[in-house]
Amino acid sequence: MTSATAESLDEETSTIADRVFGQVRQAIVEGQIPAGSKLSEPALAARYGISRGPLREAMRRLESTNLVERRPNLGARVITLSNDELLEIYVIREALEGMAARIAAERMSDAAISDLKGLLEQHRREVARADWQTYFQEEGDLDFHFRIVQGSGNRRLIDILCNDLYHLARMYRCQFGMKSDRAADALKEHELVADAIAERDGELAEWLMRRHIRASRRAIERRLAVER
Amino acid sequence: MTSATAESLDEETSTIADRVFGQVRQAIVEGQIPAGSKLSEPALAARYGISRGPLREAMRRLESTNLVERRPNLGARVITLSNDELLEIYVIREALEGMAARIAAERMSDAAISDLKGLLEQHRREVARADWQTYFQEEGDLDFHFRIVQGSGNRRLIDILCNDLYHLARMYRCQFGMKSDRAADALKEHELVADAIAERDGELAEWLMRRHIRASRRAIERRLAVER
C-alpha cells in the first residue's frame, strides 16, 4: 500500500516540518482526519510532539498542495470534497496524462515497457480471480498511471500529477468506498494504452489515455447522479 | 503591467508572510534577485523588515511554486533556468491550455468572448504600429492566454497555470530578452483560437491552441539552438 507515491519512503528526513508534512498528508488522504474538519495548530503540534513553527510550515505546504484551505486569522480546514472539484481533477488528468502517454510512447525505455506489461499481466490475474479485491485493483490503477507519467520523463509533469492530483484522487477513493464496477473495462483500456506505447504510437496512446480517463470520469458522474 | 497575475492586488493582505511571498516572488520573476543566487534568511528578513518566522513560510510557498529550491540545512536558492525545463513547461502548457480552450469554447459567456475579441483588436493595433514594443505584445500574449484559462472555469486548472506556470514563463521572459520575431504570427494564431471559441467549436479550439503553443515552443528551440 501507498506504493505509488513519490517520495513515500522519506522517513528520517532531516527536517521535522517535512516529516510531519508527510504524516499529516497521509492522515488526511486516508481519512483519519475527516474532511472539512478544523486543523488546530496547538492540537496538531501536541499530537505530533513538535512546536508550532515547523507545523505551520507543514501547513503551508499542505495548503499549496490543495489539501487544506487557510484563511487568515481563521485557521486551516481540511478541504471539503465537492463533486465538481473531483470532476475538475479528472479533466486535468485527461489533459496531462494524455500528454504523458504521448511522450512516454516516444521516450520510454524498452525495459520500462516490459515492466509495464508485466504489471498489467499481474493485474489481469488479480481481476480474474478476485472480484472482492477491487481495492487492490484500484491501487494498481494508480500504479499503472504512475508508471506512464514517470515514463514521460517530464519532471514538472511528474510533480504535478504525483505530488498533487494523485493524493487528491486517493483521498476521494478513501472517502467514499469507490466500489468500481469498471475494473475489467479499465484493465482492458490500460492494455490498449500499453500496446500503443509499445508500438511507439504517441498519437494513439494519447487518444486512448484520454478516452480512458474520460470513461472513468463518466462512471463517476453516473454514480454521483444515482446517489443524489 | 503585471496585469495578468492572479491575486495581484493583494496589498494589505492581513498576514505578513503572504505579502512578502508576493514581493519576493515578484523580485525573483523580474530578475531583481538573480537566478541561482542563494536566499539567506537573515538577509531577506532584514531587507523586508520582518522576522524569520513569516519569511520561512513565504519560502515554503515559493518552494511549492517551484521558484526556489531548498535543501535541508543548506538553504534556499533561486531556481536556475535550464533550457530543458523551459521546454517542459511548454509541453504542459500545450496540454493544459488546449483543454482550457476546449472547455472555454463550451462554457465561456458571450460577453467574455466579446471582451476577448476586443483585446485582440487592441493587440492588432499595437502590433501594426509598433515593432519595438514587443514587450507589451508579450505581456498581451499572457493576457490572452490568461483569459482563455479563466474562461474554462476550472478552478484547479486556473490555479496551476496562473499561479505557477505563468510566473515561470514571465521569469524566463525577463531573464533572457525574449525578443519575439513571432508577434505577428502569434497574433494571427490567437485570432484563430478566438474564432473557434466564438463558434463554440471546442475540438478545433483545442487543436489550434495546442498548435499555437507548440509553435511557440519550436521558436524557442530554434533560438536556443542558434545561441548555442
Added chain:
DNA sequence: TCCGGACCAAGTGTCGACAATCATGACATC
C-alpha cells in the same frame, strides 16, 4: 422575548533566542 454592545477566551500571527548543522579557513602531519 429579542436585539445590541461589551467582555472574555481561544487561537492565530509574529518575534526573539537557543541548539544543531554545515561551510570555510588555518594548522599539523605525511
Added chain:
DNA sequence: GATGTCATGATTGTCGACACTTGGTCCGGA
C-alpha cells in the same frame, strides 16, 4: 607540497512567549 583534521563562524532548524484578531457569550435595554 599535498592532504587530512580541527576549530571557528555563520546559517538553518526549532522552540517558547507575546500581541492581535476572531468568535462566542453574557448582560442590559427596548
